Amino acid sequence: MAITLRVNGQAHTIDCPSSTLLVEALRDNLRLTGTHVGCDSSQCGACTVHVDGRSVKSCTMLAAEAVGSDVTTIEGLAKGGELHPMQAAFADHHGLQCGFCTPGMVMSAVDLCRRTPKASEHEVRHWLEGNLCRCTGYHNIVKAVQAGGAAMAAKGVK
Amino acid sequence: MATQGGIGASVKRKEDRRFLVGKGQYTDDIVLPDQAYAVFVRSPHAHAKLKKIDVAAARTSPGVLAVLTGEDVAADQLGGIPCGWLVKSKDGSNMVEPPHPALAQGSVRHVGDPVVMIVADTKAHARAAAALVDVDYQVLPAVAHLADATAPNAPLVWPEAKGNVCYDWHIGDPARTDAAFKTAAHVIELALTNNRLAPNAMEPRCANGWYDAANDHYTLYTTSQNPHLIRLLMAAFTLHVPEHKLRIIAPDVGGGFGSKIYHYAEELLVTWASRRTGRPVKWTADRMEAFISDAHGRDHRSTAKLALDKNHKFLGLQVHTYANLGAYLSTFASAVPTYLYGTLLSGPYDLPAIYCEVLAIFTNTVPVDAYRGAGRPEAAYLLERLVDKAARELNVDPIELRRKNMIQPEQFPYQTQVALQYDIGNYQATLDLALERIDYKNLAKRKQASAANGKLRGFGVSTYIEACGLAPSALAGALGARAGLYEAANVRVHPTGSVSVFTGTHSHGQGHETTFAQLITEKLGVPVENVEVVHGDTDRIPFGMGTYGSRSLAVGGSAIIKAVDKIIDKGKKIAAHLLEANVSDIEFGNGQYRVVGTDRVKAFGEVAFAAYVPHNYPLETLEPGLEESAFYDPKNFTFPGGTHLVEVEVDPETGVVEVADVAIADDVGVIVNPMIVDGQAHGGLAQGIGQALLEEAVYDADGQLVNGTYLGYVMPRAADLPMFKVGNHVTACTHNPLGVKGVGETGAIGVPPAVINAVLDALAPLGVTDISMPATPEKVWRAIQAAKKGA
Numbered sequence: 001m002a003i004t005l006r007v008n009g010q011a012h013t014i015d016c017p018s019s020t021l022l023v024e025a026l027r028d029n030l031r032l033t034g035t036h037v038g039c040d041s042s043q044c045g046a047c048t049v050h051v052d053g054r055s056v057k058s059c060t061m062l063a064a065e066a067v068g069s070d071v072t073t074i075e076g077l078a079k080g081g082e083l084h085p086m087q088a089a090f091a092d093h094h095g096l097q098c099g100f101c102t103p104g105m106v107m108s109a110v111d112l113c114r115r116t117p118k119a120s121e122h123e124v125r126h127w128l129e130g131n132l133c134r135c136t137g138y139h140n141i142v143k144a145v146q147a148g149g150a151a152m153a154a155k156g157v158k
Numbered sequence: 159m160a161t162q163g164g165i166g167a168s169v170k171r172k173e174d175r176r177f178l179v180g181k182g183q184y185t186d187d188i189v190l191p192d193q194a195y196a197v198f199v200r201s202p203h204a205h206a207k208l209k210k211i212d213v214a215a216a217r218t219s220p221g222v223l224a225v226l227t228g229e230d231v232a233a234d235q236l237g238g239i240p241c242g243w244l245v246k247s248k249d250g251s252n253m254v255e256p257p258h259p260a261l262a263q264g265s266v267r268h269v270g271d272p273v274v275m276i277v278a279d280t281k282a283h284a285r286a287a288a289a290l291v292d293v294d295y296q297v298l299p300a301v302a303h304l305a306d307a308t309a310p311n312a313p314l315v316w317p318e319a320k321g322n323v324c325y326d327w328h329i330g331d332p333a334r335t336d337a338a339f340k341t342a343a344h345v346i347e348l349a350l351t352n353n354r355l356a357p358n359a360m361e362p363r364c365a366n367g368w369y370d371a372a373n374d375h376y377t378l379y380t381t382s383q384n385p386h387l388i389r390l391l392m393a394a395f396t397l398h399v400p401e402h403k404l405r406i407i408a409p410d411v412g413g414g415f416g417s418k419i420y421h422y423a424e425e426l427l428v429t430w431a432s433r434r435t436g437r438p439v440k441w442t443a444d445r446m447e448a449f450i451s452d453a454h455g456r457d458h459r460s461t462a463k464l465a466l467d468k469n470h471k472f473l474g475l476q477v478h479t480y481a482n483l484g485a486y487l488s489t490f491a492s493a494v495p496t497y498l499y500g501t502l503l504s505g506p507y508d509l510p511a512i513y514c515e516v517l518a519i520f521t522n523t524v525p526v527d528a529y530r531g532a533g534r535p536e537a538a539y540l541l542e543r544l545v546d547k548a549a550r551e552l553n554v555d556p557i558e559l560r561r562k563n564m565i566q567p568e569q570f571p572y573q574t575q576v577a578l579q580y581d582i583g584n585y586q587a588t589l590d591l592a593l594e595r596i597d598y599k600n601l602a603k604r605k606q607a608s609a610a611n612g613k614l615r616g617f618g619v620s621t622y623i624e625a626c627g628l629a630p631s632a633l634a635g636a637l638g639a640r641a642g643l644y645e646a647a648n649v650r651v652h653p654t655g656s657v658s659v660f661t662g663t664h665s666h667g668q669g670h671e672t673t674f675a676q677l678i679t680e681k682l683g684v685p686v687e688n689v690e691v692v693h694g695d696t697d698r699i700p701f702g703m704g705t706y707g708s709r710s711l712a713v714g715g716s717a718i719i720k721a722v723d724k725i726i727d728k729g730k731k732i733a734a735h736l737l738e739a740n741v742s743d744i745e746f747g748n749g750q751y752r753v754v755g756t757d758r759v760k761a762f763g764e765v766a767f768a769a770y771v772p773h774n775y776p777l778e779t780l781e782p783g784l785e786e787s788a789f790y791d792p793k794n795f796t797f798p799g800g801t802h803l804v805e806v807e808v809d810p811e812t813g814v815v816e817v818a819d820v821a822i823a824d825d826v827g828v829i830v831n832p833m834i835v836d837g838q839a840h841g842g843l844a845q846g847i848g849q850a851l852l853e854e855a856v857y858d859a860d861g862q863l864v865n866g867t868y869l870g871y872v873m874p875r876a877a878d879l880p881m882f883k884v885g886n887h888v889t890a891c892t893h894n895p896l897g898v899k900g901v902g903e904t905g906a907i908g909v910p911p912a913v914i915n916a917v918l919d920a921l922a923p924l925g926v927t928d929i930s931m932p933a934t935p936e937k938v939w940r941a942i943q944a945a946k947k948g949a
Contacts, residue, residue, distance in 0.1 A: 033184075078178075138840075
């Protein structure tokens with residue numbers, strides 16, 4: 001079936017089976033491979049994107065369900081070549097190692113900090129319960145999320 | 159003064175930007191023109207005979223390009239998956255080395271054993287065809303657990319392995335150790351299990367093979383920690399294609415932790431299938447498939463005895479271990495419970511007599527191989543649990559018992575009773591630093607505060623050592639390694655003075671693109687941003703043995719330094735010519751060649767330019783260009799060590815263990831990038847705490863993996879862990895040019911016994927004396943109830 005998805009501000013019409021997951025449409029049809037697949041049970045969060053501004057595991061919804069919504073992937077976060085404050089905070093605080101969970105972590109963290117700009121360590125750790133990282137032990141991710149939230153607030157960036 | 163951005167600077171990572179904007183390129187991100195897709199039909203049984211494989215319906219399914227079985231593998235004479243390390247039994251006989259065909263032939267021996275490969279034009283078509291394959295299995299008795307596999311009359315995984323024993327190995331001196339026990343005032347005994355783990359790098363394995371018939375050339379993209387090793391094994395053993403016709407590319411790799419060291423059947427099969435179909439063939443594991451096809455880690459059962467004199471000095475150690483190897487021998491499997499385990503049993507202690515026996519056992523489970531730490535966590539866990547038990551039974555302070563028995567700084571180099579010679583260390587210094595970091599002197603107050611909240615606070619200590627920097631090739635060869643373990647580097651200075659470094663190690667999270675660039679900055683004065691580090695492609699890099707065992711900086715970094723030293727020396731000759739001076743009068747530092755004692759200088763960039771634009775150049779005696787290669791074979795292992803301290807709070811009502819505080823002090827040698835070193839420690843700690851409290855790959859008695867998903871296999875999440883207090887005390891390695899030791903595995907090795915010792919400290923007032931990993935709430939609660947009943 002043909003569906004039109006609005007991703008990172010651009011409309012794309014794709015032809016895919018009705019059973020296609022959003023993550024499959026993003027990776028296979030639109031070749032937006034920054035969104036990753038780390039499991040098959042909606043546990044790892046590597047596929048987290050924004051649908052109408054809210055973080056969603058893109059393996060948990062059909063592509064067809066995203067019709068009419070604004071989808072943002074990690075590729076759409078930086079504006080004009082400048083990193084989003086959350087992306088910059090992950091680099092500044094060594095919040096990534098192998099980079100595989102990173103897109104999902106960043107998208108999830110941005111959603112948290114839009115809702116709760118000054119999230120406590122406790123709030124950050126519990127918010128990230130849907131995102132697994134095997135490299136960092138979360139120590140520097142937590143620091144990065146708090147710093148990124150502060151930078152978003154200071155710069156007025158959503 | 160340190161060069162800006164050189165050794166000791168927390169330079170931000172050069173590789174981060176591509177990952178942060180979603181432009182990393184992992185193997186599954188690559189789609190080749192005319193891409194085809196593979197899926198595997200895998201055995202649902204732990205042990206069965208293949209009576210009949212009916213693939214007729216699959217062959218005619220839409221989009222199917224090939225349906226391949228073990229018969230096709232045999233007909234095309236593909237080699238079996240080899241083991242890289244030959245271990246000999248006590249009696250001198252070779253280990254039992256069963257065949258390991260890429261697709262099952264005649265029998266399957268673990269759940270997940272690949273039986274049929276389907277290649278189709280889309281993933282969906284391949285999956286649909288796989289569902290049409292009909293395999294008639296005759297199910298056979300299976301063994302999954304060490305206790306079952308070693309029982310009398312146990313079913314055999316391999317008929318040639320009597321009692322399921324692969325080898326019966328030992329190390330140390332039994333007579334000397336027996337004698338030590340005869341004189342002992344105290345003997346402490348302990349039986350323990352080191353739980354089986356699934357490595358679970360976040361990126362599932364993937365392989366994409368392409369045969370270019372016009373040029374008779376193969377390219378394989380694969381999720382590997384060591385592409386040259388894969389090329390070597392495919393050239394020599396499995397695909398039988400010479401190296402120059404085989405290019406292995408390991409692009410961005412999403413974590414490895416050991417599980418991506420090995421040559422897996424799927425790498426061979428997609429490359430071969432591309433030759434058969436004429437199209438590139440890609441396979442990507444889904445997570446459940448990863449659980450039953452990636453090598454697992456650990457899975458030991460041991461008994462140990464420690465002899466002490468009346469003053470509590472250690473006299474001797476006896477260890478007997480069963481190690482589960484799974485159904486087939488993975489690439490490094492045989493070395494892990496022997497040369498990476500038995501040799502580490504002296505720990506940081508002056509132990510005058512040691513004897514260790516290891517029986518390696520086949521079971522009907524997925525192969526077991528190296529996982530972060532690999533043998534060394536098993537050794538540290540055994541020793542540190544045993545020492546803690548000694549302290550408790552003898553009613554002495556566990557810290558002071560350790561301090562009393564540690565190798566003293568002036569005893570280095572220290573020859574252990576289990577083959578290794580430690581070059582340097584200062585274990586007391588790491589102990590003191592960690593105790594300060596955790597504010598040990600106020601522990602009693604914290605225990606009181608926890609008690610006031612109805613919680614039991616426990617304190618656990620672990621002082622550990624590891625052997626890294628694998629390895630001196632001659633020594634490894636004498637111990638059965640079938641490859642050298644040096645590392646290679648090529649350093650290319652470009653005409654305008656920027657630098658490309660080609661390294662045979664592989665970065666999959668470790669930050670080599672930054673750390674290795676800092677070496678160039680330190681040595682040549684070239685800014686980090688003008689240095690490129692290239693890895694992961696056998697066509698671009700001369701050679702290499704890859705990344706595992708915390709070897710990359712100690713061995714690969716040393717190779718880079720050797721190549722850089724050749725660059726500096728050649729530059730001196732060029733500079734001497736340009737400055738009209740004798741070579742012996744030229745010195746190099748801060749990015750400048752200088753005539754000693756004068757202000758006559760040539761910048762490194764000017765010398766590089768002259769090397770490529772040799773208008774005024776000693777062409778009669780010196781070639782143009784500025785590029786050097788080096789191979790570095792280490793003289794010894796490196797020996798990182800340290801102290802890990804953990805405080806836990808146990809809720810006696812629920813059995814829930816909360817990690818309240820973690821403070822560590824490691825000695826990983828000279829530190830190039832402190833930010834990255836701390837990050838490596840954090841990651842290792844998380845995996846070590848995961849092993850201690852959460853993780854276990856559970857097989858039932860019939861060989862079914864019962865928790866092979868992220869729903870069932872519990873890994874640490876952010877809320878399970880505290881912030882970590884990480885400190886370092888540096889003693890520089892004495893035998894490599896950087897003085898580095900390696901940091902990748904410290905956390906996973908040191909912290910598990912500290913966690914369990916802390917849990918047992920918390921539960922000691924209730925009478926609990928033992929608990930196994932993972933110390934889940936259920937297990938802790940049951941232990942508390944049992945102790946109450948016994949009291």
